[in-house]
Amino acid sequence: MEKQAIKNSVKEKVTLTKIILNVVKWFLIIFFALYTLFPLLWLVITSLKTNAEYFDNPFSLPAVLQFQNYVNAFNQANLGQMIVNSVTVAIAATFINVMAAAMASYAISRFKFKGREILFALFSAGIMVPLNALMVPYFTIFSKIGLLDSLNSLRILYAAIGIPISTFIIRGFMDSFPLEIEEAAYIDGCGFFGRFFKIVLPLVKTGLMTAATFQFLTCWNEFVYANLLTSSPSTKTIQIGIRYFTNQFTTDYVSMYAAIVIAIIPSIVGYILFQERVISGLTSGAVKG
Amino acid sequence: MRVRKNDRIGIILFLLPALILFMVFFIVPIISVISMSCFNWNGISEAEFIGLSNYLKIFSDKVFWTSMRNNIIWALSACFIQVPLALLMALLLSKKPKGWKFFRTVYFLPQVISGIAIAMLWSAVYNSEFGLLNGFLKIIGLEQLTKNWLGNPDTAFICVLVYGLFYIGYYMVIMIAGITGIDDTYYEAARIDGANRIQMDIHITIPLIKYSMLTCVTLAAVFGLRTFEQVYLLTNGGPANRTSVLVLYLYKQMQNNNYGGANASSVMLILTGAVVIVLIRKLFSIKKD
Numbered sequence: 001m002e003k004q005a006i007k008n009s010v011k012e013k014v015t016l017t018k019i020i021l022n023v024v025k026w027f028l029i030i031f032f033a034l035y036t037l038f039p040l041l042w043l044v045i046t047s048l049k050t051n052a053e054y055f056d057n058p059f060s061l062p063a064v065l066q067f068q069n070y071v072n073a074f075n076q077a078n079l080g081q082m083i084v085n086s087v088t089v090a091i092a093a094t095f096i097n098v099m100a101a102a103m104a105s106y107a108i109s110r111f112k113f114k115g116r117e118i119l120f121a122l123f124s125a126g127i128m129v130p131l132n133a134l135m136v137p138y139f140t141i142f143s144k145i146g147l148l149d150s151l152n153s154l155r156i157l158y159a160a161i162g163i164p165i166s167t168f169i170i171r172g173f174m175d176s177f178p179l180e181i182e183e184a185a186y187i188d189g190c191g192f193f194g195r196f197f198k199i200v201l202p203l204v205k206t207g208l209m210t211a212a213t214f215q216f217l218t219c220w221n222e223f224v225y226a227n228l229l230t231s232s233p234s235t236k237t238i239q240i241g242i243r244y245f246t247n248q249f250t251t252d253y254v255s256m257y258a259a260i261v262i263a264i265i266p267s268i269v270g271y272i273l274f275q276e277r278v279i280s281g282l283t284s285g286a287v288k289g
Numbered sequence: 290m291r292v293r294k295n296d297r298i299g300i301i302l303f304l305l306p307a308l309i310l311f312m313v314f315f316i317v318p319i320i321s322v323i324s325m326s327c328f329n330w331n332g333i334s335e336a337e338f339i340g341l342s343n344y345l346k347i348f349s350d351k352v353f354w355t356s357m358r359n360n361i362i363w364a365l366s367a368c369f370i371q372v373p374l375a376l377l378m379a380l381l382l383s384k385k386p387k388g389w390k391f392f393r394t395v396y397f398l399p400q401v402i403s404g405i406a407i408a409m410l411w412s413a414v415y416n417s418e419f420g421l422l423n424g425f426l427k428i429i430g431l432e433q434l435t436k437n438w439l440g441n442p443d444t445a446f447i448c449v450l451v452y453g454l455f456y457i458g459y460y461m462v463i464m465i466a467g468i469t470g471i472d473d474t475y476y477e478a479a480r481i482d483g484a485n486r487i488q489m490d491i492h493i494t495i496p497l498i499k500y501s502m503l504t505c506v507t508l509a510a511v512f513g514l515r516t517f518e519q520v521y522l523l524t525n526g527g528p529a530n531r532t533s534v535l536v537l538y539l540y541k542q543m544q545n546n547n548y549g550g551a552n553a554s555s556v557m558l559i560l561t562g563a564v565v566i567v568l569i570r571k572l573f574s575i576k577k578d
Contacts, residue, residue, distance in 0.1 A: 025381055032378060033395045035455050039410050040398075042421065046413075058413075058424045096306075104307035107300045119304070126315050130515040130562050132536040133555040136325070136548050137318035140332070160314035163307050192299035221403035223518055239405050243522075246409075253413075260409055264402045271401040275394060282400055283463050 040264075047257035054253055069258040073245075076252075077259055078233060082241035089151050089237060090219035093158035098212045100159065101166035102204070106196050108167075109174035110182065120171065126164030135228055142229055153229045154237070158219045166211040169281065173207025174200065206277075213274055214281035220267060238263045319559070326552035333546075343553035352530045353554065356538040357561070363450055363534070364513030364565065371453075372505045375460035380490050382461070383468040393465070396458035408522040411452050415439050415523070439524050446532045449523050460505040467501030468494055503573045510565045514558065535561075 046054055047069055049062040073079050104123075108116050138157060139148075147153040181203070182195050190198065201208070223239040230236060242263050245256035271278050326343055330336035347353045378396065382389045399407060414421045417437035426435050438448045475493050484492070495502075517536040520526060526533035526541070539554035 025386070028378065029381060029386065029392055032455065032457065033392055036395050036398050036458075039414065043410055043413075055419050058419050058421050059428075100306035100310060103303035107303040111296060111300055113300060119308075123307075123311060126311065128511060128562070128566065129315060129319070130511065130536075130558055132515045132517050133539070133558040134314075134318040134322060135536075135540060136543055136551050136555065137321045138314070139543070140321075141313070141318075156310075157314065160310035163310050164315075167307060192296045196303075217401055221401075221405075223403060223405040239403050242406060242409065256409070257413075260406050264406050267401045267403070268398070271398065272394075278401060279397055279462055282397075283459065283466065 043257055044261055047254060047261050049254055051252065051254050066254065069254045070262070072252065072255040073259040073262060076255065077241050077244035078236075079238065079241055079259060079262060081234065082236050082238045083262075085151055085236065086220055086238040089154045089158065090216050092155040093162070093219045094212050094215045096155070096159035097162045097166055097215050098170075098208055101163055101211060102170050102201065102208060103196070104163075104167055105171040105174050106200055109171050110179065110195075110200070120167070123164045123167045127168065129164075131161055132224055135224075138225065139228060148229060149231050149235055151230070151235055154219075154222075154226060157225055157229070158215075158222060162211075162215045162218060166215060169211040169214070170204060170207045173204040173210075177203050209274075210277050210281040213270070213277050217267060217270070217278065217282075322552045322555045322559070326549060326556045328549050328552075330548045331546040332548045336549075339549070343549040344557075347550055347553050347557070352526075352533055353535075353538060353557075355530055356533040356535045357557075359446060359450075359532065359534050360514050360516065360561070362446075363516055364510040366450060366454060367509035367513045368506050371455075371457060372460050372502070372509050374455070375457035375505065376464055376495070376502065378457055379461045379464035379468060380494060383465050383494075384486070393458070393462065396456075396461055398458065399456040400459050404518040405522060407453075408519045411448075411519075412439070412523050414452075415448050440528055442528050442531045445524055445528055449519055449532050453519065460509065463505055464498055464501045467498035471497050499573065503569065506573075507566055507569050510569060511562055514562050514565065 042059075045061060046058070048065045048067070049060070050066055053060055053062060107113075108120050142148050142153040142157075147156075177200075182190075182199055185195050185199055221239065222237075226237045226240050230240070242256065242259045245252050245259065325336065327338060327340055328336040329339045329342070382393055415438040417423065417435075417440065420438070422438060423435040426432060436444065438444050471494065475497070476489055479489050479493055515536060516534050517540070520532055520534050520537050521540070524532045526537050535554060535558045539551045539558070542548075542551040542554060
């Protein structure tokens, strides 16, 4: 009898701790989710209010949805031009970057030559270089070659700073394919370039896409060097553009929030569509590195 | 694949684009930052060799030390608050509770949004007149706690620093990848020995993902040292330089055409980063024995 009672009380204790732990667990899981989602939701709601409504109560809902704010963002800040700038910069930089990295990876992964591991280690070490510390030389380089305040400076710079991480990702993918496939093609008379374009590139398509996704996101979101290297309205990218409304004498907050929504929507949509690729792109350099 | 004679030219050609970009935007800038830190240079006129004077000058500048201190606080809090939180959530989500994929997607979301957009969102939170934080305090009846969060020297730095510490998705995903790679037999053996889940986490999971944790701690420290956007946008170093960080410090010197001083600050930043990386690796290998 007594034994049974002790057993029961122990059982109760165990289930009680289990319940408490479960509550704590779900509290944490939901807290971190709300921490990310609530500000974004608030941003979207506020971007559809009037300034008066916003000043009156930052938590209120809009009485009438003010899609006008989005029109303002486009017209006043000239967001359309900035989006075009950002897209063309990101596409060009991503293309140059992924091509250069794929070619280097092919040479490093498929051929044994002196110093190839040193070269790869050097590239990989580049991932850890604090690029923000190189503002002076980057500014000097582009002023010397006359590319200050030109989108080409951003295209070149973005392509270059992504070389370490892209090479790291693409080489990893190439290494996972056996050399025999190319040996066969070689015997069939397929040359150096043919093997690259016809065999290796199609095989590592996933790797290329992973590197490209990462690179595109980096370009789209980059602020520091866009801010440093460009200045005129025609060369502004979207990340610079969203600050337009804060630089005016009176801040048009709701239009500014609309501009921010416009700037982050492509990232979010891309992320939701290619989630696995984005996550592996953003962390694969880290996972092995 | 052995290098065949007719492949040699191909290899060189294929390495060239990545190598040139890497040389011009990594190697040369680092060398230039180091060598030019010994010159007095305003970016236009002839540079004049002045030995270590730039270093002596920044070492005697209080703002440099404030910036250095802030960066170190930043790196430490990322390592000791953000990474442990990420570890906790990785342990919870790796057990695949209901909706874990959704939560992982949400936690990772801030990683794909530009830092500048997130910083602007938080400046809306901290705004003294119609910010969300003050608005919330008023609603729950704590009006006496409302303040000008970013303008107050006592709260400005912590406000700029703290919001990012709860964006844990990046480190969490790296650690989940580590946890997924653990062999199931460890857990089966522990289960037979009657270990509960928490014991398994402490005695099996955490020791076995040491490598992922090393990666996270290293990245957290390095990111903490190169912080710029948040501070630049939220406070621009103010009030009274209390929130300055090294990159902002060097950026401001550059704006004042003190390129020598900016380069000396860059060297200090790169050096600190290198020392931190080496220290963390040492600490982790000591723990292993």
